[in-house]
Amino acid sequence: MATLTLDSVSKVYKAARGRPVTAVDAVDMRIADGEIIGLLGSSGCGKTSTLRMIAGFEDVTSGHIEVGGRVIDNLLPAERNIAMAFEGYALYPPLRVRDNIGFALLRDRQPRAEVKRQVEEIAELLEIVPALDRYPPTISAGQQQRTSLARALIRKADVFLLDEPMSQLEPQLRAVLRARLKDWLITRRMTTVFVTHDQTEAIALADRIAVMEEGVLQQFASPDELKERPANLFVASFIGEPPMNLFEARVDRSRSGLGLAVLDAGGARAFELRFDAEVAGLADGAAVHLGMRPHRLRLGDRAGAVQGTVTSHSWLGDQTHVGVEIGGTECIVVAEGEVPARLGAPIAVEVPLRAVHLFDADDGRALFHGSEAAS
Amino acid sequence: MQRQTVIGRGVRVVLLTLVGLFFLFPIFWVLLMSFQTNQDILRIPPSLVFTPTLENYGALISGRLESTAGVLEIRFMNNLMNSVILAVSSVALSLLLGIPAAYAFARFKFRLGEDIAFTLLSFRFAPPLLVLLPLALYFQQMGLIDTYIGLIWVYQLITLPLILWIVRGYFEDISEDIEHAYRLDGNGWFKTFTRIAIPLAKPGIAAATLLSFIFAWNNFVFALILASADKQPVTVGALAFVTASGIQYGQIAASIVLSVTPTLLLALYAQRYLVEGLSLGAVKG
Numbered sequence: 001m002a003t004l005t006l007d008s009v010s011k012v013y014k015a016a017r018g019r020p021v022t023a024v025d026a027v028d029m030r031i032a033d034g035e036i037i038g039l040l041g042s043s044g045c046g047k048t049s050t051l052r053m054i055a056g057f058e059d060v061t062s063g064h065i066e067v068g069g070r071v072i073d074n075l076l077p078a079e080r081n082i083a084m085a086f087e088g089y090a091l092y093p094p095l096r097v098r099d100n101i102g103f104a105l106l107r108d109r110q111p112r113a114e115v116k117r118q119v120e121e122i123a124e125l126l127e128i129v130p131a132l133d134r135y136p137p138t139i140s141a142g143q144q145q146r147t148s149l150a151r152a153l154i155r156k157a158d159v160f161l162l163d164e165p166m167s168q169l170e171p172q173l174r175a176v177l178r179a180r181l182k183d184w185l186i187t188r189r190m191t192t193v194f195v196t197h198d199q200t201e202a203i204a205l206a207d208r209i210a211v212m213e214e215g216v217l218q219q220f221a222s223p224d225e226l227k228e229r230p231a232n233l234f235v236a237s238f239i240g241e242p243p244m245n246l247f248e249a250r251v252d253r254s255r256s257g258l259g260l261a262v263l264d265a266g267g268a269r270a271f272e273l274r275f276d277a278e279v280a281g282l283a284d285g286a287a288v289h290l291g292m293r294p295h296r297l298r299l300g301d302r303a304g305a306v307q308g309t310v311t312s313h314s315w316l317g318d319q320t321h322v323g324v325e326i327g328g329t330e331c332i333v334v335a336e337g338e339v340p341a342r343l344g345a346p347i348a349v350e351v352p353l354r355a356v357h358l359f360d361a362d363d364g365r366a367l368f369h370g371s372e373a374a375s
Numbered sequence: 376m377q378r379q380t381v382i383g384r385g386v387r388v389v390l391l392t393l394v395g396l397f398f399l400f401p402i403f404w405v406l407l408m409s410f411q412t413n414q415d416i417l418r419i420p421p422s423l424v425f426t427p428t429l430e431n432y433g434a435l436i437s438g439r440l441e442s443t444a445g446v447l448e449i450r451f452m453n454n455l456m457n458s459v460i461l462a463v464s465s466v467a468l469s470l471l472l473g474i475p476a477a478y479a480f481a482r483f484k485f486r487l488g489e490d491i492a493f494t495l496l497s498f499r500f501a502p503p504l505l506v507l508l509p510l511a512l513y514f515q516q517m518g519l520i521d522t523y524i525g526l527i528w529v530y531q532l533i534t535l536p537l538i539l540w541i542v543r544g545y546f547e548d549i550s551e552d553i554e555h556a557y558r559l560d561g562n563g564w565f566k567t568f569t570r571i572a573i574p575l576a577k578p579g580i581a582a583a584t585l586l587s588f589i590f591a592w593n594n595f596v597f598a599l600i601l602a603s604a605d606k607q608p609v610t611v612g613a614l615a616f617v618t619a620s621g622i623q624y625g626q627i628a629a630s631i632v633l634s635v636t637p638t639l640l641l642a643l644y645a646q647r648y649l650v651e652g653l654s655l656g657a658v659k660g
Contacts, residue, residue, distance in 0.1 A: 083559065
């Protein structure tokens with residue numbers, strides 16, 4: 001219901017002994033009104049600290065946070081008009097689930113009948129109607145989590161912060177609620193930032209995803225963009241299931257087009273790739289990281305395919321993950337449907353240009369995305 | 376297996392009975408003594424068969440003890456009242472000061488915070504007699520000797536550290552996020568403290584109150600030195616039964632029974648909250 005801007009926000013924790021710890025390092029984010037943002041990253045990457053600074057439980061060490069154009073750095077949590085669902089639920093134990101959810105509305109002196117109607121509406125959405133008249137310590141963790149989510153969603157706040165909102169739910173329920181939650185957020189134009197370490201959830205819910213690592217915002221982009229054009233090696237390896245195949249490689253420009261000599265762990269030449277594409281930059285002999293999306297690789301013996309042997313094979317019911325050894329390097333190929341492949345059998349892997357990503361060998365920044373050159 | 380459980384159960388009953396006897400026997404004996412005359416009490420060997428008398432209680436309540444040496448005036452009821460005033464007010468003062476302090480120590484990290492908390496605890500390390508002599512001199516100069524205010528002040532040495540440290544632990548156990556959620560819902564920190572933190576720490580506060588009340592009630596040496604007869608609590612007042620003509624065991628027993636009763640009632644009443652606190656803690660998500 002309002003824009004949210006993080007302007008070069010940092011959080012430094014002063015340690016009693018030793019060096020201060022930078023939990024969040026100059027994060028810039030401009031979030032539009034009604035946008036849904038996922039904060040994704042491994043544990044301790046600074047995503048929860050970021051959320052807590054927005055809510056006002058942590059001071060901002062430097063930078064500014066604005067909600068709807070209003071700087072909120074020095075406001076008390078109560079003055080920020082922000083709703084939050086906590087990872088640890090944080091329900092009020094002496095109140096029934098119903099009163100927990102309606103708490104903020106009742107506090108604002110809204111008519112009881114109206115609050116009751118709204119509480120029931122959201123309880124139905126999140127499937128906690130049977131728990132409404134019980135007390136938080138007597139219901140399951142999943143119900144507590146949904147109560148906590150309901151308590152946040154029912155408010156008319158400017159910004160909604162959801163910290164791991166569905167981590168305790170069973171997979172089926174999570175899938176159902178994810179869709180309902182998204183619908184609820186979109187129809188009410190609720191500006192939302194949610195933290196998760198489940199990338200399926202992030203991709204399904206978010207308009208844009210902020211990938212964080214060691215307090216630094218690595219990339220802030222749409223799910224497609226993150227997959228097609230990862231900004232650096234970290235984002236490339238973090239996003240995608242199964243993860244991107246990564247190799248050391250050397251650029252070979254001795255002939256026309258783009259040649260890549262892929263190296264094995266010992267630095268010896270494992271196999272070669274050659275594409276008929278005009279690619280600017282990329283000096284001959286430059287050391288790079290080569291990334292190949294498993295979903296973009298194909299099995300099949302067409303011209304230019306690389307020969308390998310099958311080392312693993314798992315059929316997941318709708319797709320097959322095939323592990324292939326090519327000249328001493330390992331790589332995973334995802335094939336649609338069931339693939340009849342025996343372990344140890346020879347197999348050919350096609351590498352289309354759009355499967356290829358190149359990253360700088362030193363700092364990991366992206367140099368080239370095959371999908372850009374191919375399209 | 377079945378045999379073992381039967382034996383196990385039997386052993387348990389025997390052991391529990393032994394423990395119960397060990398702890399309850401003195402109280403039971405004192406209760407018996409309070410209904411006996413001095414002659415019955417001093418009879419050798421002691422006997423469980425005697426004619427119960429209410430003489431001891433009568434003397435305590437009327438304040439007149441008639442013995443062979445004449446009529447002795449005792450101020451037991453006055454002492455009992457003093458005990459109530461001293462224990463209740465010093466615990467109340469400690470709660471007033473200690474709960475906000477405990478919250479501050481639990482929630483806010485500030486310079487010297489740990490040192491201050493530890494200093495407060497260290498008051499309990501000092502032997503009371505060591506503190507008392509200089510204290511008595513200062514109190515005399517300040518006009519605080521033999522006043523309720525002076526005694527309540529000194530009693531803070533007993534009650535405040537206890538309440539502070541017990542309640543602090545309970546505050547630390549409350550998830551900070553519950554308070555955060557309440558503050559995000561539009562409440563200030565003071566309201567969060569009174570509406571969320573205190574109610575959730577209630578079992579701890581009840582336990583600390585009970586314990587510090589018992590400690591304050593049982594205190595002997597502070598009041599012995601810093602107060603005269605009309606401000607003394609029962610613990611000191613019971614000394615009056617050691618008279619020139621002999622020790623009035625019957626009255627001592629009766630006064631013990633009467634002075635234990637308030638703490639006992641309080642403990643029974645507070646037990647409800649203590650148990651509630653334990654069970655809440657067990658199912659906390």
